[in-house]
Amino acid sequence: MHSSSQSIYLDNAATTATDPRVGELVLRLMTLEYGNAGSRTHEFGLDASRHVSRARDQIAACVAAASDEIVFTSGATESDNIAILGLADHGEATGCRHIVSTAVEHKAVLEPLARLEARGFTITRIAPNRAGEVSADAVLAAVRQDTLAVSVMHANNETGAIQPIGAIAAGLAQDGPYLHVDAAQTFGRRTSELRDARIDLVSLSGHKVFGPKGVGALVARRRGMRRPPLTPLMVGGGQEFGIRPGTQPVPLIAGFGLAAEIAIAEEPARTARCAAVRSEALTALAPLAPTVHGGSDPLANILSFAIPGVDSEAVMVALKGLVALSNGSACTSARYEPSHVMLAMGLDPDEVAGTVRLSWCHDTGPIPWTEIVARMDDLRI
Structure with missing residues (x-):
């Protein structure tokens, strides 16, 4: 779905x-x-x-x-x-x-x-x-x-x-x-x-x-x-x-x-499902050695990361038609400027430029991780 x-x-x-x-x-x-x-x-x-x-x-x-x-x-x-x-x-x-x-x-x-x-x-x-x-x-x-x-x-x-x-x-x-x-x-x-x-x-x-x-x-x-x-x-x-x-x-x-x-009634089950997807994502992406943001206890449905040597715009072009993802806040995506969040975190310019965000929900179906990783891997310098 x-x-x-x-x-x-x-x-x-x-x-x-x-x-x-x-x-x-x-x-x-x-x-x-x-x-x-x-x-x-x-x-x-x-x-x-x-x-x-x-x-x-x-x-x-x-x-x-x-x-x-x-x-x-x-x-x-x-x-x-x-x-x-x-x-x-x-x-x-x-x-x-x-x-x-x-x-x-x-x-x-x-x-x-x-x-x-x-x-x-x-x-x-x-x-x-x-x-x-x-x-x-x-x-x-x-x-x-x-x-x-x-x-x-x-x-x-x-x-x-x-x-x-x-x-x-x-x-x-x-x-x-x-x-x-x-x-x-x-x-x-x-x-x-x-x-x-x-x-x-x-x-x-x-x-x-x-x-x-x-x-x-x-x-x-x-x-x-x-x-x-x-x-x-x-x-x-x-x-x-x-x-x-x-x-x-x-x-x-x-x-x-x-x-x-409904969200409160289903919160435990939804959280468990999102945590399982996050675990799948981290396992699949591990060969690319991503830098993961969000600390030790982030939301279970968001994964922010950067692949060394890979630009976020290139990632979105490579994954177009396969998955819909983001490289920042939807509220400011029309502005081509570095994320104020990433800059405040003190990340180097390449990491800021390379960060993408995947965010799923309890109802997200199977995700083609193998193909996602393969397309990202092709972008590595």
């Missing part, structure tokens, strides 16, 4: 297929039960509102949050923007104009941080080691009296490297900086760490967890009775607790809720 007549899809870190069970629900709510959740005067609207409420409950249960702590958005990128830019007014009002993050964040975090920097905020970006991992001690040591927030991704989308969000959460004072985690890659895969009550804000994406594109969520946990002091980026309508206005996309929201519920 998840392949065309010509190639096997190995770019699941970019996006996943919508689960058929989810697709069936989404289509039904688009064509038959299509009420506006804001229309409370008839059954169409009330049914739509119930679907939204159920999805909110489903996602809240996944991350051990309250239902009214789930804010639906268009995806993790918007959630990241709301979490970071939304705290700015509070930071300016309280004199807390410092944010700690990492140099390997997704551009959906790095670019909002750059905007705040232009507004006078100070940003400390912690560099990773050569495997792509960030030290919790380094993050915590950068926290100051005027630190407004700490923003650290759970897993890197290019390398699969897991960041120590649990240790960071444990090291922050309970009344200290707000902690934001971009969990686009780990929700439904390593969900247990996202249930830590000290993580104030969590960004989620529907299309990374076999749900529809165009929907995501921001988990905004209370501290006691207080919600995170987020200023909405848009206004008009007051939906989503006043944080994200606009008519709620009921089919997408309901689909995301179902996809999340």
Whole structure:
């Protein structure tokens, strides 16, 4: 499954297929039960509102949050923007104009941080080691009296490297900086760490967890009775607790809720299958002596590596029609520039230029490793 007549899809870190069970629900709510959740005067609207409420409950249960702590958005990128830019007014009002993050964040975090920097905020970006991992001690040591927030991704989308969000959460004072985690890659895969009550804000994406594109969520946990002091980026309508206005996309929201519920129920089996594929990949690629990124405990469904003397563009041309893969983030693939993640890891230029990413899922069928390795081997100098 998840392949065309010509190639096997190995770019699941970019996006996943919508689960058929989810697709069936989404289509039904688009064509038959299509009420506006804001229309409370008839059954169409009330049914739509119930679907939204159920999805909110489903996602809240996944991350051990309250239902009214789930804010639906268009995806993790918007959630990241709301979490970071939304705290700015509070930071300016309280004199807390410092944010700690990492140099390997997704551009959906790095670019909002750059905007705040232009507004006078100070940003400390912690560099990773050569495997792509960030030290919790380094993050915590950068926290100051005027630190407004700490923003650290759970897993890197290019390398699969897991960041120590649990240790960071444990090291922050309970009344200290707000902690934001971009969990686009780990929700439904390593969900247990996202249930830590000290993580104030969590960004989620529907299309990374076999749900529809165009929907995501921001988990905004209370501290006691207080919600995170987020200023909405848009206004008009007051939906989503006043944080994200606009008519709620009921089919997408309901689909995301179902996809999340299924992902949690099937997480152990899915993880085991992905780990088995990773083991197959490493065994098959071993004769090429690859340099593997991601550290000692990366996501089971992502393999980032470079073959000495082989350029990534040449690899993608050689494997075209056989497998679909990537040499970086899908969000910036139109830009022909070195990966900021690889550069931050301190890799030499040849290794940066040679890195490719394979990412599969629990539903990926047989992968032609012998042919993949043979074509790569032909490229070696």
